[in-house]
Amino acid sequence: MFEFDVQYRDGRARVAQLHTPRGTVTTPMFMPVGTQGTVKGVSPQELLEIGSQMILGNTYHLMLRPGEALVEAHGGLPGFTAYPGPFLTDSGGFQVMSLGHMRKITEEGVTFKSHLDGSLVKLTPERSIEVQQALGADIIMAFDECPPYPAEREYIQRSLERTERWLGRSLSAKTNDHQALFAIVQGGVHEDLRRQSLALTLPYDTPGFAIGGLAVGEPKDQMYPAVAFTAAHLPEHKPRYLMGVGHPEDLVAGIALGVDMFDCVYPTRTGRFGYALTDDGRLNMNSSAPRRELVPMDADCDCYACRNYTRAYLAHLVKAEEMLAPRMLSLHNLRYLHRLVERARAAIERGEYHVWASEWAERYFKGQIPAWFQQAIDTGRSATPDPAI
Amino acid sequence: MFEFDVQYRDGRARVAQLHTPRGTVTTPMFMPVGTQGTVKGVSPQELLEIGSQMILGNTYHLMLRPGEALVEAHGGLPGFTAYPGPFLTDSGGFQVMSLGHMRKITEEGVTFKSHLDGSLVKLTPERSIEVQQALGADIIMAFDECPPYPAEREYIQRSLERTERWLGRSLSAKTNDHQALFAIVQGGVHEDLRRQSLALTLPYDTPGFAIGGLAVGEPKDQMYPAVAFTAAHLPEHKPRYLMGVGHPEDLVAGIALGVDMFDCVYPTRTGRFGYALTDDGRLNMNSSAPRRELVPMDADCDCYACRNYTRAYLAHLVKAEEMLAPRMLSLHNLRYLHRLVERARAAIERGEYHVWASEWAERYFKGQIPAWFQQAIDTGRSATPDPAI
Numbered sequence: 001m002f003e004f005d006v007q008y009r010d011g012r013a014r015v016a017q018l019h020t021p022r023g024t025v026t027t028p029m030f031m032p033v034g035t036q037g038t039v040k041g042v043s044p045q046e047l048l049e050i051g052s053q054m055i056l057g058n059t060y061h062l063m064l065r066p067g068e069a070l071v072e073a074h075g076g077l078p079g080f081t082a083y084p085g086p087f088l089t090d091s092g093g094f095q096v097m098s099l100g101h102m103r104k105i106t107e108e109g110v111t112f113k114s115h116l117d118g119s120l121v122k123l124t125p126e127r128s129i130e131v132q133q134a135l136g137a138d139i140i141m142a143f144d145e146c147p148p149y150p151a152e153r154e155y156i157q158r159s160l161e162r163t164e165r166w167l168g169r170s171l172s173a174k175t176n177d178h179q180a181l182f183a184i185v186q187g188g189v190h191e192d193l194r195r196q197s198l199a200l201t202l203p204y205d206t207p208g209f210a211i212g213g214l215a216v217g218e219p220k221d222q223m224y225p226a227v228a229f230t231a232a233h234l235p236e237h238k239p240r241y242l243m244g245v246g247h248p249e250d251l252v253a254g255i256a257l258g259v260d261m262f263d264c265v266y267p268t269r270t271g272r273f274g275y276a277l278t279d280d281g282r283l284n285m286n287s288s289a290p291r292r293e294l295v296p297m298d299a300d301c302d303c304y305a306c307r308n309y310t311r312a313y314l315a316h317l318v319k320a321e322e323m324l325a326p327r328m329l330s331l332h333n334l335r336y337l338h339r340l341v342e343r344a345r346a347a348i349e350r351g352e353y354h355v356w357a358s359e360w361a362e363r364y365f366k367g368q369i370p371a372w373f374q375q376a377i378d379t380g381r382s383a384t385p386d387p388a389i
Numbered sequence: 390m391f392e393f394d395v396q397y398r399d400g401r402a403r404v405a406q407l408h409t410p411r412g413t414v415t416t417p418m419f420m421p422v423g424t425q426g427t428v429k430g431v432s433p434q435e436l437l438e439i440g441s442q443m444i445l446g447n448t449y450h451l452m453l454r455p456g457e458a459l460v461e462a463h464g465g466l467p468g469f470t471a472y473p474g475p476f477l478t479d480s481g482g483f484q485v486m487s488l489g490h491m492r493k494i495t496e497e498g499v500t501f502k503s504h505l506d507g508s509l510v511k512l513t514p515e516r517s518i519e520v521q522q523a524l525g526a527d528i529i530m531a532f533d534e535c536p537p538y539p540a541e542r543e544y545i546q547r548s549l550e551r552t553e554r555w556l557g558r559s560l561s562a563k564t565n566d567h568q569a570l571f572a573i574v575q576g577g578v579h580e581d582l583r584r585q586s587l588a589l590t591l592p593y594d595t596p597g598f599a600i601g602g603l604a605v606g607e608p609k610d611q612m613y614p615a616v617a618f619t620a621a622h623l624p625e626h627k628p629r630y631l632m633g634v635g636h637p638e639d640l641v642a643g644i645a646l647g648v649d650m651f652d653c654v655y656p657t658r659t660g661r662f663g664y665a666l667t668d669d670g671r672l673n674m675n676s677s678a679p680r681r682e683l684v685p686m687d688a689d690c691d692c693y694a695c696r697n698y699t700r701a702y703l704a705h706l707v708k709a710e711e712m713l714a715p716r717m718l719s720l721h722n723l724r725y726l727h728r729l730v731e732r733a734r735a736a737i738e739r740g741e742y743h744v745w746a747s748e749w750a751e752r753y754f755k756g757q758i759p760a761w762f763q764q765a766i767d768t769g770r771s772a773t774p775d776p777a778i
Contacts, residue, residue, distance in 0.1 A: 037705060041712040045693070066680065066705040073683060074699065082697035291455065294462060304434070308471035310463065316426060316455040323430040323712065 002180040002207040004239050008345075010353040011381040012232065012258035015345045018208075018239055020138040021178050022078065022086040025053040027239060027260035028344055030251060030337040031088060032268070036061050037071070037081050040268045041327040042334065044083035050303060050331065051338040054086040054138075056263045059131050060095035064114050064121065068134035076136020087137035088263070091128045091170070091184075094146045094212075094244070105145065107162065125169035133176060141210065142170040144184040149217040156193055156213075160186040164200040171204065182241060184212040189222040191229050198233050208239040211259070215245045220372040224253060228379050231258040236384075248277055248340055249364065252357050253373050255344045256380030267337050271329030274318045277336040279363050283311075285329065290315035303335035304328070354381045391569040391596040393628050393649075397734075399742040400770040401621065401647035404734045407597075407628055409527040410567050411467065411475040414442040416628060416649035417733055419640060419726040420477060421657070425450050426460070426470050429657045430716040431723065433472035439692060439720065440727040443475040443527075445652045448520050449484035453503050453510065457523035465525020476526035477652070480517045480559070480573075483535045483601075483633070494534065496551065514558035522565060530599065531559040533573040538606040545582055545602075549575040553589040560593065571630060573601040578611040580618050587622050598623045599630040600648070604639075609761040613642060617768050620647040625773075637666055637729055638753065641746050642762050644733045645769030656726050660718030663707045666725040668752050672700075674718065679704040692724035693717070743770045 001019060008015040016027045032039045032047060035058045039047060047055065057077050062068060074080035077087045093110070096103055100112030100121075109124030128143035144163040147156050163186050174181055183206040187193035201209065211230045214223050227242060234240050241261035242254050251262055267277065274286040278298040283290065285297070290311035297314060298306050305314065305328035317325035347356035357377050361369045390408060397404040405416045421428045421436060424447045428436060436444065446466050451457060463469035466476045482499070485492055489501030489510075498513030517532035533552040536545050552575050563570055572595040576582035590598065600619045603612050616631060623629050630650035631643050640651055656666060663675040667687040672679065674686070679700035686703060687695050694703065694717035706714035736745035746766050750758045 036709045036711055037702070038711050038713045041716070043693070043713065043716075044697070065709060066701070070681075070701055070705070074702065080699075080702055082702075292459075304432070308433070310469075312455070312459055313426070313463065313469055313471075316459070320425045320454060322425055322427050323715065324427045324432065326712065327430070327432075327716065 001178070004208070004237060006237065008349045010348040010351050011256065012384050013255050013344070013348045013353045013380055014258065014260070015348045016239070016260060018260075020054075020086040020180070022084070022138050025086060026345065028251070028255045028341045029053050029261055030341050031056045031261065031263040032334050033058070033263055033265045034081065034083070035265070036065070037077070039330075039334070040272065041330045042268070044081060046304075046331055047083060047334075048085070050335040051342065052085070052334065054088055055081075055083050057087055057089045057135060057137060058095060059089050059092035059128060059135065060099065060123075062135060063092065063131045064116055068131045072134040072136065076134075078136070086139070087135075088139040089132045089135050089137040089141065090243070091132070091141040091143040092123050093128070093144045096123055097146055097148065107165070109143075125166045126173040129170050129173035129181075133174070133179065136179075138179060139208065140174075140179050140181050142167045142181060142183050142206075144186060144212055146186070146213050146216065147188060149188070151188065153190060153193070156186070156188045156190065157196070160193060160197040161200070163197070167201065167204060171206075180207040182206055182208040182210050182239075184210040184243070185230050185234070186213045187226070187230075188213055189218050189226045191226070194226055194230050195233075198230065202235070206238075208241060209234045210241040210243050212243050214242070215250070220370065224257070224372050224376045227254060227259065228257045228376065232384050234258075248337065249361070249373055251337065251340055252344065252360060253376035255341070255348075256353065256357060256377050258380070258384070267333035268330040271331075271333040272326040274325070274329065275333075276329055277333045279360065281364055281366065285311070285315045285318045285325075291319070297332060298336065301332060301335060301339065303332045305332045390567070393597070393626060395626065397738045399737040399740050400645065401773050402644050402733070402737045402742045402769055403647065403649070404737045405628070405649060407649075409443075409475040409569070411473070411527050414475060415734065417640070417644045417730045418442050418650055419730050420445045420650065420652040421723050422447070422652055422654045423470060423472070424654070425454070426466065428719075428723070429661065430712075430719045431657070433470060435693075435720055436472060436723075437474070439724040440731065441474070441723065443477055444470075444472050446476055446478045446524055446526060447484060448478050448481035448517060448524065449488065449512075451524060452481065452512075452520045453505055457520045461523040461525065465523075467525070475528070476524075477528040478521045478524050478526040478530065479632070480521070480530040480532040481512050482517070482533045485512055486535055486537065496554070498532075514555045515562040518559050518562035518570075522563070522568065526568065528569050528571060528597065529563075531556045531570060531572050531595075533575060533601055535575070535602050535605065536577060538577070540577065542579065542582070545575070545577045545579065546585070549582060549586040549589070552586070556590065556593060560595075569596040571595055571597040571599050573599040573632070574619055574623070575602045576615070576619075577602055578607050578615045580615070583615055583619050584622075587619065591624070595627075597628040597630060599632050601632050603631070604634045609759065610764075613646070613761050613765045616643060616648065617646045617765065621773050623647075637726065638750070638762055640726065640729055641733065641749060642765035644730070644737075645742065645746060645766050647769070647773070656722035657719040660720075660722045661715040663714070663718065664722075665718055666722045668749065670753055670755065674700070674704045674707045674714075680708070686721060687725065690721060690724060690728065692721045694721045
């Protein structure tokens, strides 16, 4: 269980199978986010149809509402949500930082006021694991602290040291064998701090490792060197999960650097705002042009919206504020990201990842490929450095 | 085309097949309302799965946005909305009355300010038919005036006379053979005015007749005698359509009185407000009780929501204001009404409609069957009176 079989490699990019109690998934993969026990606007049946493999649930939200006991009474997230496949839950740490009010961080854990009713709630490594065990995901995350960007170097360092102690407590609190607990490497955008966090984290030899603390506001040209460095020093035979990422270009760059797992609310959120992801960039369905176009949002896409609807129809729904609009745009955007990683996997299997990624980027960025992206692709082509830290 | 084959009769209730260019439908039927070119929150695929047979589109809304020309450019409503079955469009008359501002009614037609942008718009019988031909529904409606409730007798009388002249102009304006134009009988809750409207309308011998001007605020004990009288005097071999109705109890009562077609926004609207239709009455998913119940909303229902979800899960979604909640409740409520007419048809076929309707009502009204309902069922059992007016 939780074996990770790498089947193809191309530079640092790889295709692998990850075995979980609720089924085997193929990486690289993008995980739709079901914050409150539902991927906003998309049914489990639709998630299966568009090729979703693993759904992310948010510990912070679910512990506050409806409470983990109710989810557990349904047999965990699969029974509660009717999505029959594997789940991953985060530890709650990140969202305490971003959503909790008046939070107080001590060695014990974090005390904060619920964003729902202002009640005082405490989250510790032990409590996070207790909740995550009740939620019953296949993969659970160590309780960590994710510093904001920017943050003082000294703060990031103290924080990553505490994150390591919390990892130890998270592992000690875990009482079952059917959930895999992934550790999280922190260190912000500082290579030496990432190195330190790696040195503290790797000895725990967890079944997978996450790259945390990124995509929190730092520029991409600081983020990707940190991804490259961290991913290169994580074990070859364990999955690497870049948390809270990302946009299409982030997936293509991250995969080049050896990342296997991604999650982000972006595809559903931007869909609710009326934007459709395509190989030509983001299509603004709020603008007037699509209202006259009798072609699919994305002619290459096989989702229900693109098979059945014109841009004109969907743009009408957006304008008329009809529920079917965010529903269809969310569905399409998730399918776009799933298709993107499917194409990435095929390119890795052919040994042509950098060619495919460059061609994809040429069109997506309309000939203006950003330096950070090109550097990620180039770095990914080169051999992985000596994994020794 | 547009033949109406009555296959079973039980008292005044009947089961029939109505043939349209886009397929044959079985009546009695409930038509989901797709006001702006979408049944709110429900996809065409789902509509087919739950047994929808014909979808209603609103001329008033679609002519204002996106404009009938765009719908026509898609080959009409089926191409625009991706629902492949039959459609019916209303004439726009009712919604001009309820939504247009500063409307002015003359013999020529109605001038009003759009509820969207305040622009001045004119709707006449000729314009209504022009729009409805562009929208391309299988069944279109004569442009009529629907007086509010209450209204002066004299006003209702002048209005029904004008409605007859508008019917003549609607029929003259129609230039194709693949759409059936239904006439609308008005007359408020007054039997003599209904009789007058029938006398004016029946000679046009349209392929179907609607009972208009009801369910606009009048008490049920005034509405149902008007339904009974009007339905009884409409031709036996033509479909009868009770416009803008209804609630579950309205379908059961209307079918008893010989009504074949119904439409209403109620199931989707009440679903968006968090209410689920069941044989035990309306279940309030906003209340606290369902949040603890690990049973389906409706154990008898075969919809996706009832097959997959507990009340506790769906009540959580309602509380968390997740899009899947109005989506699933709308789907369930439509399926509930479709199942209700399916059960009604089966009872008619068995010759036991009044038995089934009484048993259904006993449970639905929790033993407190209202007099208007009982009277409708009893009237429906009796032979149809002499159809002569």
